[in-house]
Amino acid sequence: METTSTRCANTDHLVIIGNGMAGHRLVEVLLKQPRRPSRITVIGAEPIPAYNRILLSPLLAAELDEDALTLHDADWYRRHGVELILGEQVERLDRTQRRLTTHSGRILDYDRLVLATGSRPAMPPVPGIELEGVQGFRDMQDTARLTAAAERGGRAIVVGGGLLGLEAAEGLRKQGHGKHGMAVTVLQRGERLMNRQLDATSAELLRSELTKRGLEVLTGARLAAIENNGQGKVAGVALEDGRRLPADCVVVAAGITPNAELGRSAGLTVELGINVDDTLTTSDPYVHALGECCEFQGTTYGLVEPIWRQAEVLAARLSGTKASAYFDLPSATKLKVSGISLYAFGPTEATDDHEVLSYHDPEQGDYRRLLLQEGRIVGAVLYGDTACGPWYFEQSLAGTNLNACRQALLFGQADSQALLDSQTSSDYSKEVA
Structure with missing residues (x-):
């Protein structure tokens, strides 16, 4: 008897609806797998290949040209044996027949389907919202x-x-x-x-x-x-x-609203987004979803980091290899405005359970505030000099006890890490003794 994973890896036609950053990332990861679906088709509603939406802000500010945003051109898809269909919107999804129809009348059958339809701006329900401009x-x-x-x-x-x-x-x-x-x-x-x-x-x-x-x-x-x-x-x-x-x-x-209408009209379980489990599978075992259109345990997505991890999990599953379960992790925020450096994660307000460490140099425009709980960083805000931000975030994710370098925490990664390493070395020496 043919197993689902083997069938998916060797003979299936995989169709990905959505050629945004999530869908494109999934293709990239799939192409690196030891096995992959024998046929991959990507359908994008926009008339151009996938591009980096994160760079739309510098494009608007005239700091970049459009070409700088392109992730891969159409020839890249051809070279890798991926069929790319652009400028077509999928209008109907027949899960019984495993068939979809685009607005142009194109019909495609699939064995596995991935919905990566993204999101749209959340428009407030106020008079005049439909006006030109x-x-x-x-x-x-x-x-x-x-x-x-x-x-x-x-x-x-x-x-x-x-x-x-x-x-x-x-x-x-x-x-x-x-x-x-x-x-x-x-x-x-x-x-x-x-x-x-x-x-x-x-x-x-x-x-x-x-x-x-x-x-x-x-x-x-x-x-x-x-x-x-x-x-x-x-x-x-x-x-x-x-x-x-x-x-x-x-x-x-x-804010944003997940583009979940296609999944809803097809009878998938949808709340705010298309519901998925920890394998990025919807209520239909042959249909998956990832990115801004999906919802996992009540959470929807708008940042790159969790979507990249979703792509890794789903690519492994679609390739028939052992996949780890998806779970949410905290994410850090960085502002993409030239000349302003900002890095933040965790709670914005201190509570009685937090120890607050802060540093402010108005003349240099530098500000750092750390929230600690039992010696561990649970939140940080950095404005101006943000070089230590990723290190703070790494220590927070690892749950590192930073009491050994508490006095140096606000003033540099090098000094803090040196104190941590010294403490680790001292603890090891005591154990050996």
């Missing part, structure tokens, strides 16, 4: 429209003071600088920028720097409506406190 910031087409808007000048409102909103705002400001000029205002519902990652001090440092650059930042600003100019285009925004701000374009960067 309101958009998200998720793909190359969005970036092209925002670039054109910046070149025309005028006023832009960015809704969302998180990572993506700040990157979009700074990109618009830089793109419009020296041309017709674009005034950019950021609206943040909370009382501080990046409130999920930063404490009050680091958030204020960030706000101060962005304000110096020419951005207007309004915190505690809740969007009530987007106003119509009478011709179906944006004229401005209204806030819940009664203020009205003029605008020529509105960029919504206040």
Whole structure:
């Protein structure tokens, strides 16, 4: 009797719906496996091959060319025996027949299917959200429209003071600088920028720097409506406190919504995202999902690190090799705005259970705050000099007791590691004795 894993590795037709970063990463990892599905087809809704969406912000800021974002061109897929179909949206999924149909009428049968359909901006349910000039910031087409808007000048409102909103705002400001000029205002519902990652001090440092650059930042600003100019285009925004701000374009960067509609219409178990188990398998054993469209144990995804680990787990399963189970790990946050270095992970607020270590040099613009619990780092915020950030995160993941280097923790990795190594050596000597 043929096992599922052998059949999958040697004879199956694997179809991947989605040619974004998650789908592309899965293909890359599959090609490195000792065995792989005998036929792989990738379907992408966009008309261009996969590109690095993380670099959309520097592209908008005119710091990169479009070519710098391309992960692999179409010829790369051909050389590796992968069929690439671009510019087609899958509209129907028949799980009984294991068959899908695209908007052009193309029909494909599959043995295994992977949904990597990504996400879209979460649009607030306010009047005027459908007006011309309101958009998200998720793909190359969005970036092209925002670039054109910046070149025309005028006023832009960015809704969302998180990572993506700040990157979009700074990109618009830089793109419009020296041309017709674009005034950019950021609206943040909370009382501080990046409130999920930063404490009050680091958030204020960030706000101060962005304000110096020419951005207007309004915190505690809740969007009530987007106003119509009478011709179906944006004229401005209204806030819940009664203020009205003029605008020529509105960029919504206040979270994402998984593209789970295809899975839902096919009868898969879907909550916010398409539910998967620790092998990235949906409620249908022949259908898998990964990336921003999936949901695992109540968690959905928007950062690269967990999605890369999902790709490793799923590629092993699809290749018939032994796969470890997927599980969530903490992730660190880095802001991609030129001239600003920021690194953070863990809780933003200290509790009675935390020991707080902090360092602030206003003249140099450096700030570091560590949260420790029983000698172990559980959270950190670094602004300015972030060189130690990855080391702190590594120690946090490892659960390393840092009491031996506590006095040096805020002032450098080298000194801290030297003290740790010295303590380890001393402990070993005592054991030998």
